[in-house]
Structure formats: C-alpha cells, structure tokens
Amino acid sequence: MSLISELAEIAAKQPQKIALITETSQMSYADLLDLIQRLDGPLAMKGLRAGHTIALDSSRAEFVIAMIFLASLRGLTLALAPSARCRAVGLIPDFSLVHKTDPTLPRDRQIVIEPGWFSTPLRQRADYRGLGKNTAHYIFQSSGSTGQPKLVIAEESEWRAAMAHAMSLGTDPERGQRLLSTLAPTTNWAAGCNIETLLIGGSIVSLRTQSDRLLQYIDLYRVDTLATAPGMVPKILEMPQAGQYLTSLRDAIFAGAVVSPALLDRFAELSTARLHIDYGSTEVGVCFRAIYHPGTPQTPGHVGRLVRPDLEVVFCDDSLTPDPEACEGRIAFRRPAGQMRAYIDRTGPDETGAGFTDEGLFLPGDLMRREGEDYFILGRVKNIVNCGGNKYRLEHITQILEQAFPGSQMVPLIETGRDDLEGIAVAYRAPKEITAAEMMAVLKPQFRGLDILRIVRRDSFPLTPTGKIDRPALSELLAEHN
Template sequence: MNSYNFADIIRSSAARAPLSPAIIAQGRTINYGELQSRTNQAGNLFAGLGVEPGDRVAVLFINDFRFLEICFGLMTIGAVPVPMNSKLGADTLAYIYRDSGSRLLVYHSSMGDKAKIIHQEADVAASVICTTESHPDDHGLNSLVYDEILSSQDTQLDLYPTRGGDLCLLPYTSGSTGNPKGCRLTHSGQLWNVTAIAEIRDLQQEDRIVISLPLYHKNAMLSMKAVFYSGSSAVILPAPEPAAIFHAIGTHRATYISGVPALYRMLVTHLKESSASYDLSSLKYAICGSSDTPVELLEDIKQWMGIEVYEGYGLTEGGPVVLESRKGLHKPGSAGFPLPGCSIRIVNETEADVPEGTIGELWVSNPGVADGYWNLPDVTRKRITSDGWLKTGDMAWQDDEGYVYIVGRKDDMINVGGENVYPKEVENILLQHPHVEDACVLPVPHELKGEVPVAYVVLNHPTDREEIKRFFIERGPAYAHPREIYELDAFPLTGPGKVDRTRLKQMLAEQLQKGVGKSI
C-alpha cells in the first residue's frame, strides 16, 4: 500500500456498478456514476482555486450530501479535509481553522453566522458557500458559490498518487478538556478500517443504511465510508427525528441503522407513545456506539423494533472503530471484539497487562491509529508509544471468551475513600429501576471520603429520591451509592447525540455553589 488514495473507494464502486444508488438525500437519488463525476468536479474546483496536495481545507456543514463529495473531492487531489463540528462555538471553530492551517473555508449557507466570525477571528483569505439559493446571503464575505462553480468543472480527474501513509483526513476531537486536538488519519489507515467494518458487517451492494447523526462525526462518517467501499447505499436525513427515521426505513427498505444510545432511546420512546404504524420488516440489525449502552435499552430496542443491536467502541484517533460485536458474536453490554487486524492490551498503572476480568486502561494498535496529533508532539509522545500503541484513556475489562467491556473514562473514575467507582457501573444499576429512564453519575467532593458519586436522572414516573438510593444499595456496593439524586426532564446532548457530561458538570457546580447538596 505504498501508493493509495482513499478516494478510490468511490471509483471502485462506480466501476463495478455505476447505476447502483449511492446516496438518497434531499429528494434525490445519486448513483455511483454520478457521485464519481460530482466528486471529480469538486476536486477540479478546489484545484482551480489553488488548493494543492497536503493543503488543509476546513468544511463546516449540516447533513447535506455535498459535504461528502467535497471531502472526497479534496482527497482526490491529495488535499486534506478538516471536517468541523457545526455545534461548536464560533470561537472554537476559528481556533480549529487557525490550528489546522486551513487554506480555505467551505461552509453551508445555514452556517453563515459562524462563518463570519471564523473569517474575522482566523483571518480567512477565501471561502466557498454551499447553498440552494440563487443569490445566497454570505454575510458580506464575498464567498464563491459552490454550485455555480461546480457545474462548469470537468467530470474527469486523475487520482493524485498519495502514499498510504500520507494524511487523508484531519478531524478534531471534541475538546471536552482544553482545545480540540487534530487527529492525523492516513489513507491506508482509513482503508483498513472500512475494509474491516465491511467484512464483519457483511455489507453487500443491496444493503442500505439510514443515517441521521451529523456527517462530520465519526459514527456517521465511518458508516458512509463503509457504504462507499462496499458499493451499498445510504439514506441521509437532516436530523435525528424518530418519525422521519421510521418513515425512511419503510419507504427505502433500509437493512440496518447506526446511532448512539440517545438516538435509540428517542426511537423506542416514540414507538411506545405514538399510535403510528411503521414497517420495519426490512431491518436486519442496528449498530450502536460512541457511548455506553444500557442493557435495558438494548432489550427495549429488541422488543420494540424487532432487531438485534451490535455494540461497538471507537475513538477519533483509534481507527476510528476499534471494537464491534457482530452476528453470532455479541453479548449485551459488551462492545464486542477487536476488528480484524486490531490488537488490544488492558494495562494497570505500571503499564503491565492485567488478568481477565480485571479493569485497566485500554490500549489499541492497528493500521488506523492516528500517526500523531496535529502540532502537538508532546501529546503524541504521551498518548502514542514509539511502537504504535494508543493509550485510549478508557477503562475496560475482558472476559474469558474475549468480549471487551468499556466501563468509562480513566479521568471519570471516582475514588471513594480508596474504593474505585466507575460511573457506568453505578448508572447500570440505577437504570434497572423501572422509573429511571436515563442516568448520569458524577463526582462531588466529600470531607471524609475525598469524593462520592451523585446522579442526574430522567424519570418516566414520579419517584422518591430516597427510594432510588435504597434501590441501589440493595443491588450494589453501599460505598458506590449516589449521595444525591437530581432530576431533569432531559439530558443535554452534544452534537453527535451523546450525553453532554461537561454541561452536567457545570450544572452540578452551579447547584453546589448555591448550596444545593452541600450536606452530602
């Protein structure tokens, strides 16, 4: 794989079946032949604007199929797309633009307000606006109009001969602590990951996925890469709205879906509360990742949607997908097995491997691991060993059959008077309560114990907080019980649909500052 351009996955599928559908979105169906032509046009467009191999280009978008042709068009000419999380604040987006050294900003017209601030704070030299309007409002940025330029571009373009180890994509981590970090993902590493995913999911040309999560996030973006590699197809929705998702499944005969626990909880709740009838008979399975999935939710999905759920685990710099369950090889609550070609270690504080059943930090090694963090050599040395092992910062254990279980972030562990308490383990017990719909456990300072757990919960029926505490103590270790229970109507979510623990920590700090819970 000395010379390989990842954008070839679209060309290969187009060569096999040019008339086969690739994307269904925004009221149209785009086949692989058309997708290749549009991707080539996008590559020619950016080359004409002076973008050269190795240049970074920031892409700020909503769920629009043009996001994909833009990213792959940039890869085609050897440039590097920098997909931006559109939910981030404009100041953070401006930081990402500056830090990545992006040459150009490509943005959707709905992101115009943020694009204006990025222009001002990051001194953007040139930008391209993507819109369906004839005369879009670009907030006085003098942006070039993507669709106007695209239509005049040649549909033929030779792939730039990147080496497999060259930079393919530069996504930034969420930045829950400090500034976001750019993850250097290579062409060969991305090919390994989609090849492995397509293999364990047994993706065929006739398979079809419904995607409603943001395309910039690894969950949806990885699914789209696997679609293009396998020559299958995707229905892309603008937002995760349950009725629209179920309608798309029935209308387009989708064979599987992928999402995060918060999305599946929305889907199950809708089925429980709605009188509408949906045809889900085409679905074969669901993929759930990006966050811990309670066993109770898995059982609800199986009961209400009639499908098995295969859990997975990954992180932006890790492949991105590292572990995934598969047909005939899944246990509720486990993230599954390493992908073919991926090795793992679970180590203690001295970096020695721990025995089966023992919790330790998960390390991973595979061809998709980032070859470093952008502009952060010290962080790279700290997180990635000289022989290529990524220290994930996630705590896990492995059973005697090889199944891996993720218990939470190393930084989230709560030391209660010398006893290690992992939030997920407390949350799993709370979720067994029939009236607890969702739970998130956080630490607070304690005069004697050092720190103790408290819990935010979403209830489906009014319930006494002391009764929830008693429920926990009857089923779990007393030292791990949440000392206080705070009720919310719904949890704040991040852009990709995960529980926003950072926001909950802020809310908890505000409550403690006001005196709520000071008796803990």
C-alpha cells in the same frame, strides 16, 4: 488502492445506482463523481494544491462525502470541522470551503461555494480509476477521552482499514446495503460508515432537517442497516407504532456509549434486526463488537471481541506501564505495523492518564478486563459523563454552573437514568433555591444531550482527609435522600 480509485471502480460497474439520498435529492454514483469533478476544478483554480489543508464549513452530506474523495484524489488534508474550531487549537487551514463569506475569517483564505459550479455542463466526465496515492489525511472533531473537545488526524489508509473492519457485519454482499446513520456526517463514525457503504456498492440515507422523521425514511427507502447512538433509541421507542417502520432493518449498530440490555430488549420487540454493540472512539476507531441476543442473560459490561486485526490490545497499570501478563486494568491500543492517529493540539496523556503516549499507545481512560477473547468494561478512570456518545467533563459542567449562579458551589455526579443512559445529579450549596429547569437553561446550549436527573440542595459536603469533596460519600448521601 486509494478511496477515490475504489469509488471510481464501483461507479464504473453501476453508474446509475443510487449512492446518496437526502431530504432534497437523490444522487447516483455517476452524480457523485460529477460533484467531485465540479468541486475539483474551481478549487484548483483558487489555488488548492496537494499537501494543503482545507476546512469544510458544511455539514451537508453531499459535500462531506465529495470532499472526502476529493482529498483522496488530490492528497489534501481535509478538516471536517469549522474553521473557527481549527484555529482555536492552532490549526490554520490554507483554505476554508464555505457556503457564504465568513467575516471572522481572512477573505483570501475563503472559497465560497458558488451555484455556477453546478449549472455549467461538464465537457467530459473524468475517469478517476487508478488515481490517488493514499496520501490524504482527515481531521475529525472528538469529544475526547477527557470530555474536552479535540481534533484528531488520521491517515487515509489507516482510516479506511479501520472502517472496513468495523463495517464487516457478516452480511451477504449480494444482498446490498442501504445505511442510515443518525449521527452528523462530519463525525468520524458516520463518515466512515458512509464511505465504507459506498465502497461496497451500497447506498446512504442522510438526514438533516427531517431527522425527526427517520422512521418514515427507513420505511420509505427500505433501509437495512441503522447506525445510531444509544441516546437516540429512547426517541425511536417513543414514536407511535415504531415497529411498522422497521420491517426492512437487517442490522442495527449501537455505538458512542454503553447501551443497556433493557434498552436493547425494548428495541428488539420492534425489530428482528441483528443488534451490534460497538466500542471505540474517534482517536482509534471501532475496536470491539458484540452481537446482542435479546432475552438471553448478558454479562454486565460486555463489549465483545476485537474486530481490528491491525490493533494490539494492551493493559496498563496506574503508572501507564504496559503489563504483558495482565488481563485487567487500563485498556490501551497500539498499531504494531502502522502509525496511530494523533491530536492536533497536544501530545502525551492528560492528568488522568488518557490520551496518546510517546510509546505509540492510546488510552481511552477505561478500565476493562479480558476473558478469553471477550472484553468487558468495568468503568472509567475519570469524571466524564457519557451522554449518548457526547462526553463532558464534570469540571467543565461545574465551572459553567458556578459562573451562572454566583455564590453557589456545584458538585455534579454521574448517575444512570431511564434505560440506563448516563446523566448527572447535582448537589449544590447556594444562597437561594435553584431549580433543575434553571440549571438546564444554562447547560443546554453547551452540553448537547445532557440530562439532569435530579438536584439536591445541601448545607455542606463530605470531605476526604485531604480536604477534597468526597464524591463517593456524597453519592451515597444523595441515594439516601432519594
């Protein structure tokens, strides 16, 4: 059954139940279907047809959700990414749906959302039950296994199946579900969580301008499921009397980066919610899940068990050759009975061995091991810093810093800071002293969530026998300096 048909079936049973809550409005299931219908007509009149690609230049939850279902209805490819980002990788959308005219885009490819679409009464409400053919495709932005932003395309049926498994929390469906995700609704994970919540008859709280008041929204609307990244947790913990706002929580899902037991223990002091740790990526979806038990000794790196029966886990050696007998090595995934997702602008693994292979594997670039049915992350193959789910290449950070400070040589290193969240230490050579504040002023616009934990000015760097900077040796020197 298609996404739009499933939604219509749910809406027929509970048309007036709240589907979406934002800072400015509440929408019932009937209202959501009305919004889809109000978008469908004008877009069709503008020439949008099955098989077309449309880029959504909006992060408003109501439009994101409505367009996901409209793509299912009409067999569209929906890019949940700005048109400029699509064009940068060679994807030229047939149309771009925008709130106002964009002078950088061709006028004949822009469809401006007009207030009049929503003010005219509907003559007759459409019945979408049984419609849609599972022919939609969805394109999401990813920080990429290499830290280089990419666009990932997924088929409708595969995307739905992945999220259905990932959102199976073992909760009694009769108790309902109200979800708040702290991630932008255009991300693969948040979009999937939102859509799956609707398709089991639940409701969503989505915040934009008032995301700093999420605790109040959790309390006011009795949110029972929180989906967040580890980087958001310290902010929650720092809020005054946070625990009194979390009494309704039943489940809290942490994804996007490895989360420390210390951080989870502190969160557990504020809430009795079950704590779920998810491992996955935009390129393949959620793969593993662990239930964290506060106060119980945990094996380092534990990411849980496979929650995707449609995925096969493979271990590869350094040449990226699968080893059926291995229980440790480069982790890889494939779908034996279905198509994998793909990057829009590239094929094959990158120089570190991460990415999609011609054999239908996806390698996230992580080293892992398996013990029985449980999986443990050992580390990463490449120089990528994971800042609460945002992954950045150290090489890119180096480039930006050295451009900003002529005559300098910058060597960023991955370190773990407070609450075991990753950041960077920067060793540098320069004609004059550079402060951490000066570096952050340069990095902040391009690297959201990145923290500089410390900086050290040096006269020289240790080198390997081949003349490259010896990063492990430099890390040891910085540790001694500290």
